[in-house]
Amino acid sequence: MKRSLVKLGIAAVLTVIFAATPAFSKARVIKVSTTTQPTHIYNVGLEHFAKLVKEKTNGELEVQIFPAAQLGSERDAVEGLQLGTLEMTLTSTGPLGNFIPEIKLLNLPFLFKDRDEAYKILDGKIGTGIADKFPAIGIRSLGWYENGFRHITNNVRPINSMKDMAGIKIRVMEDSLFISTMKALGASPLPMAFGELYTALEQGTVDAQENPLVNIDASRFYEVQKHLAITGHFYSPAMLLVSEIFYQSLTPAQQKALAEAATLARDFERNLSIEGDKTTEAKLASKGMTVTHPDKAEFVKAVAPVYKAAAKDIGGGDAAKGQKLIDETLAELGR
Numbered sequence: 001m002k003r004s005l006v007k008l009g010i011a012a013v014l015t016v017i018f019a020a021t022p023a024f025s026k027a028r029v030i031k032v033s034t035t036t037q038p039t040h041i042y043n044v045g046l047e048h049f050a051k052l053v054k055e056k057t058n059g060e061l062e063v064q065i066f067p068a069a070q071l072g073s074e075r076d077a078v079e080g081l082q083l084g085t086l087e088m089t090l091t092s093t094g095p096l097g098n099f100i101p102e103i104k105l106l107n108l109p110f111l112f113k114d115r116d117e118a119y120k121i122l123d124g125k126i127g128t129g130i131a132d133k134f135p136a137i138g139i140r141s142l143g144w145y146e147n148g149f150r151h152i153t154n155n156v157r158p159i160n161s162m163k164d165m166a167g168i169k170i171r172v173m174e175d176s177l178f179i180s181t182m183k184a185l186g187a188s189p190l191p192m193a194f195g196e197l198y199t200a201l202e203q204g205t206v207d208a209q210e211n212p213l214v215n216i217d218a219s220r221f222y223e224v225q226k227h228l229a230i231t232g233h234f235y236s237p238a239m240l241l242v243s244e245i246f247y248q249s250l251t252p253a254q255q256k257a258l259a260e261a262a263t264l265a266r267d268f269e270r271n272l273s274i275e276g277d278k279t280t281e282a283k284l285a286s287k288g289m290t291v292t293h294p295d296k297a298e299f300v301k302a303v304a305p306v307y308k309a310a311a312k313d314i315g316g317g318d319a320a321k322g323q324k325l326i327d328e329t330l331a332e333l334g335r
């Protein structure tokens, strides 16, 4: 008698809890990992994505953002997607060339002159073709987002021309093309995960780093870096990626909602990047950085050998295959 009353009591309490939080009890959580700070365009863009996903699925899916490398590096995130221990990530192409070699095409220095060129290739046949290779490694792309044009900061000297790059110890993302590019420019590159970078700059493990202006700002690198050179040596795309294991567990309607939200949020996020580039150089100068605008021509000339050597990497060991993709891309850009 007593026992059944207790049971009844527990059941009543549980009913009240679940009735009070109906959406919470039924939403499936999508964890998204990023390595950048909460104010960075990735995370602001993902907040918009989260809102759209909630609306389009009537609360069935709930996107939760984990910024600032809380869940590990970009490489950790990609591995998590493959295992199904993480649902999504928004990442640079930094670690991706180690999984899909053709990604390295996009790591070529000075490949795109401007955003129109970048979007033309990424959203067109070539970018779609590269993205379509991901399901084979257990990952699906929901679109090309933007990290941005990368510029160099350092503590050694203002960079007015290429000779000022000599010997500067610069952190780069973990891919062979970033390393060979910095070597071709005369610097001394050191690959390192982004989450370790602020401390490495502060402690002088490296003198320099390179990133888009909005990321330099969000990461407060102006606190630990004196000089900024506007070089735009890489256009850095970002990819919104989902674990294929997780994706296949969704209903077709949920998959469609996710894809639609991803495309709308991509345009929103690219726009944040465009707007950020208009104001952030002045903001970084006001924070005390000296800003230089070196002539890019000698930089472009110096990295020509990188293109030759990259064909083999881009082709996954097959130089002719890699060269074909480079040639197709340049032809598409009218070069």
Ligand code: EAX
Binding pocket: 035, 036, 074, 091, 092, 094, 147, 173, 193, 194, 210, 211, 212, 215, 236
């Ligand atoms: O994806 O590692 C980097 O420098 C990237 O630009 C950053 O993590 C954003």
